[in-house]
Structure formats: C-alpha cells, structure tokens
Amino acid sequence: MQEQIASLKAEISAQIAAADTITALEDVRVATLGKKGSVSGLMKNLGGMSPDERKVMGPALNGLKTEVANELAARKDVLESAELEARLAEERVDVTLPVLDHPQGSIHPVSQVMDEIAEIFANLGFDVAEGPDIESDFHNFTALNIPEEHPARQDHDTFYLKPDADGNRKVLRTHTSPVQIRTMLSKQPPIRIIAPGRTYRSDSDATHTPMFHQVEGLVIDKDTHLGHLKGTLEAFLKAFFEVDAVTLRLRPSYFPFTEPSMEVDVQCSFEGGSVKIGDGNDWLEILGSGMVNPRVLENCDLDPTVYQGFAFGCGIDRLAMLKYGMNDLRAFFDGDLRWLRHYGFRALDLPTLAGGLSR
Numbered sequence: 001m002q003e004q005i006a007s008l009k010a011e012i013s014a015q016i017a018a019a020d021t022i023t024a025l026e027d028v029r030v031a032t033l034g035k036k037g038s039v040s041g042l043m044k045n046l047g048g049m050s051p052d053e054r055k056v057m058g059p060a061l062n063g064l065k066t067e068v069a070n071e072l073a074a075r076k077d078v079l080e081s082a083e084l085e086a087r088l089a090e091e092r093v094d095v096t097l098p099v100l101d102h103p104q105g106s107i108h109p110v111s112q113v114m115d116e117i118a119e120i121f122a123n124l125g126f127d128v129a130e131g132p133d134i135e136s137d138f139h140n141f142t143a144l145n146i147p148e149e150h151p152a153r154q155d156h157d158t159f160y161l162k163p164d165a166d167g168n169r170k171v172l173r174t175h176t177s178p179v180q181i182r183t184m185l186s187k188q189p190p191i192r193i194i195a196p197g198r199t200y201r202s203d204s205d206a207t208h209t210p211m212f213h214q215v216e217g218l219v220i221d222k223d224t225h226l227g228h229l230k231g232t233l234e235a236f237l238k239a240f241f242e243v244d245a246v247t248l249r250l251r252p253s254y255f256p257f258t259e260p261s262m263e264v265d266v267q268c269s270f271e272g273g274s275v276k277i278g279d280g281n282d283w284l285e286i287l288g289s290g291m292v293n294p295r296v297l298e299n300c301d302l303d304p305t306v307y308q309g310f311a312f313g314c315g316i317d318r319l320a321m322l323k324y325g326m327n328d329l330r331a332f333f334d335g336d337l338r339w340l341r342h343y344g345f346r347a348l349d350l351p352t353l354a355g356g357l358s359r
C-alpha cells in the first residue's frame with residue numbers, strides 16, 4: 001500500500017508539472033482530489049480497513065492529499081503569473097506610437113473652428129494672444145471707452161462677481177476685446193494678434209448661450225488703414241469658408257472702441273435650405289469691426305498721432321454653425337456624444353491651409 005501511495009504521488013507530481021495551462025491543471029485537480037479522483041478514492045478505502053491499518057494509512061493518505069494540494073497551489077501560482085505576463089506583453093500599448101486609423105476621441109466643432117482660424121491668421125503673420133475669462137471692469141469696459149454711465153454697458157447683460165473690499169467688481173468678460181487692451185499695454189507696435197476665447201452674457205435661446213466664443217483681431221502699426229481691415233477680413237473669410245471669392249459689405253455701425261465702426265456682412269445664398277457663402281442674393285452679418293478709437297490708444301499709452309490700427313470681433317460658434325450646418329447653438333454645450341460624433345473632427349488632425357482646412 002505504501003508503495004502504491006508513493007508511485008501515485010510520483011505520477012501526480014509528473015502530471016502537475018506537465019500541466020501548462022490553468023485548465024489542464026484544474027483537470028489534474030479534479031482527477032486526483034475531486035470527488036471521484038484517485039486520491040479521494042483511496043481515502044474512501046480507509047473505512048474498510050482494520051484499526052491498525054488505518055493508523056498507518058490514515059496519516060499516509062492525508063499526507064498525500066496535503067502534498068498534492070500544495071503542489072497544485074504552487075503550480076497554479078506559477079501558471080497564473082505566467083499568464084499575466086503574457087497578457088501584459090500582448091496588451092501592452094506603446095503610447096509613443098502615432099494614432100493610426102482608429103482614434104477614439106473627436107474634436108469639438110468649436111475647437112476645430114478655433115484651430116482653423118488660428119491656422120489662417122498664422123499664415124497672415126498674426127500671433128495668438130490670450131486674456132483671463134474673469135476680467136477687470138477696466139479691461140472689459142473702461143479702457144475700451146465704455147465708462148460707468150455708458151449705455152453700451154447695459155447692452156452686454158454682464159455677469160458681475162461680488163465686489164471686493166474696495167468695491168471693485170470683476171466681470172465675466174462680455175467680449176474678447178479686453179485682450180486688445182492687455183496686448184497694447186504689454187507690447188509695442190507693430191501688433192498683429194488674434195485672441196480666441198470664451199465670453200459670457202446673461203442670454204439664452206437657440207442662437208444665444210450664456211457662455212459662447214469669440215475671436216478678436218487687432219492690428220496696430222504706423223500706417224494701418226481701412227483697406228487693410230477689409231483685405232484681411234476678405235482673406236480670412238475666403239480661407240475659412242473655403243471658397244474662391246467672398247463679397248463683403250461694410251455697414252456703418254457703432255462701437256465705443258472703434259471709430260469709424262462697421263458691421264461686416266458677407267454675400268450668401270439661402271437657396272435649397274442651406275447657406276452658401278460666396279455669392280447669392282442675401283447678406284449675412286458676420287462680425288463687428290472698425291478702426292481703433294484714438295481714445296483707446298491713449299488709454300493704452302500709445303500716441304494716436306503716430307499709431308493707428310483696426311480691430312474686429314467675431315462669434316466663433318456662429319461661424320461653426322454656418323460652416324458646418326448646425327442650427328441650435330445650445331447643442332454645442334449639451335455634451336451629447338452622438339452629436340459630437342456626428343460633427344466631430346478627427347483627433348490629432350490639425351487643420352492646415354495646404355491640406356484643406358476641413359477636408
């Protein structure tokens with residue numbers, strides 16, 4: 001009997017060593033320690049033995065059972081860590097590899113349009129400037145020739161923050177124009193910048209959201225004139241809408257920070273239910289602009305007898321709606337993945353003029 005146990009032990013050890021998967025090892029366990037297994041079978045025989053036999057065989061069989069269980073457990077450890085190693089090796093991701101044909105994310109239309117605008121203006125020699133969303137009253141209004149009692153303050157539906165100890169209230173900037181001020185205060189001309197970013201007004205319907213996006217443009221030099229403004233806007237809109245030509249209409253308007261001021265319309269057609277920019281019988285108002293008011297230059301310590309310039313401000317969300325055919329601005333900020341995927345642009349695919357902006 002002792003010999004039988006020894007040879008069974010040797011046989012089982014060999015099987016355990018030979019099992020090269022968790023499943024194969026489990027088969028060995030069932031065949032030995034399972035209810036109908038070989039070791040369990042021997043244990044059952046204990047009942048039919050004489051007390052003396054049992055005294056010897058009991059510990060021997062229990063010893064066999066324990067050894068087999070230990071060997072199974074040890075082998076299981078080895079196989080499990082080998083399996084984990086293999087999986088890690090197989091599922092390893094090299095994050096330094098370029099994303100090929102299966103990017104997971106997509107670019108929000110607002111980001112796409114901002115990138116397109118930056119690309120167009122970079123080609124015209126403009127830098128991208130930035131300013132804070134929480135702005136001082138001075139930068140957002142006063143320096144832009146909108147003093148406290150000015151009616152234009154009411155037009156802006158401003159979000160005010162709680163006043164500080166000195167009674168100064170910060171605002172959520174109502175336009176990107178304060179970046180004009182920050183740029184002129186920190187840089188000497190010639191200045192050529194665009195400033196894309198978030199803007200805020202207390203307003204909400206299909207074409208207005210309390211947070212929206214604008215891009216500001218500012219050029220200051222010694223001999224800048226209205227022709228430069230018109231030429232720049234034409235070059236921008238032609239490139240942005242990816243058409244061969246655009247016709248612009250400059251309508252006299254009023255902004256406290258520009259003089260003269262004009263609203264710019266682009267010729268378009270609404271035939272067939274969608275807007276076509278470039279030609280047609282209709283006009284679409286697209287941005288506000290003008291020559292920088294001499295008082296604004298003075299507020300920024302620039303001599304208006306030496307320097308002039310132009311500025312413009314344009315709603316980015318509206319540009320995106322026009323170019324990509326969206327009709328409800330609120331969808332921009334719902335965060336609905338289906339909408340994002342529908343309009344979403346390929347991640348890491350930066351627009352270039354040479355490659356075609358939107359492709």
Ligand code: PHE
Nearest residue numbers: 175177255288289311312313
């Ligand atoms: N800041 C103006 C607006 O938000 C737009 C504008 C910018 C007009 C620059 C003229 C010059 O309506």
